[in-house]
Amino acid sequence: MSIKATINDAMKDAMRARAKERLGAIRLIQAEFKRIEVDERIEIDDARALAVLDKMVKQRRDSVKQYEDAGRQELADVELAEIDVIQEFLPKQLSDEEIAQLIDDAIAQTGASGMQDMGKLMGLLKPQLQGRADMGKVSGLVKSKLG
Numbered sequence: 001m002s003i004k005a006t007i008n009d010a011m012k013d014a015m016r017a018r019a020k021e022r023l024g025a026i027r028l029i030q031a032e033f034k035r036i037e038v039d040e041r042i043e044i045d046d047a048r049a050l051a052v053l054d055k056m057v058k059q060r061r062d063s064v065k066q067y068e069d070a071g072r073q074e075l076a077d078v079e080l081a082e083i084d085v086i087q088e089f090l091p092k093q094l095s096d097e098e099i100a101q102l103i104d105d106a107i108a109q110t111g112a113s114g115m116q117d118m119g120k121l122m123g124l125l126k127p128q129l130q131g132r133a134d135m136g137k138v139s140g141l142v143k144s145k146l147g
Contacts, residue, residue: 002045002046002049003049003050003053004033007026007030010026010089011026025081026085028082029053029085032056033052036048036052047130049089050090050130051131053086053089054130054135056086058134058136061079063075063079064076064080064083067079092132093133094129094133099137099138099141102125102129103138103141103142106121107121107145107146110124112146115147117146118142118143118146122139122142
């Protein structure tokens with residue numbers, strides 16, 4: 001079953017359960033999918049859906065940080081609840097050890113030796129890690145290994 005179909009089913013379940021906050025977060029996801037489909041005249045596939053969900057989580061993490069810095073914990077809590085709902089549709093997150101192993105494998109595969117090879121390395125890692133790890137964190141780990 002595609003991610004889009006799974007999200008549709010989850011929306012119906014949330015409506016039946018009268019879970020207002022969950023339903024709101026799912027509708028945000030669907031609205032973003034619809035916006036992309038209309039703007040780009042495409043049908044969203046699973047790979048693109050993962051990228052969109054990943055981006056939505058990243059945006060909400062940034063918002064949480066800003067709200068907490070401004071002392072608005074109630075708004076940060078709303079964003080955290082949305083993150084929880086969005087992450088339900090992402091694949092299981094990889095552990096730090098699994099990420100480190102994938103980075104080591106990619107370095108061995110590309111023969112990367114310094115920071116000049118970072119783009120090539122990230123290009124190889126991104127499809128493997130999309131939706132399964134925070135790419136900012138991965139980027140930091142790659143820099144530490146290459147630096």
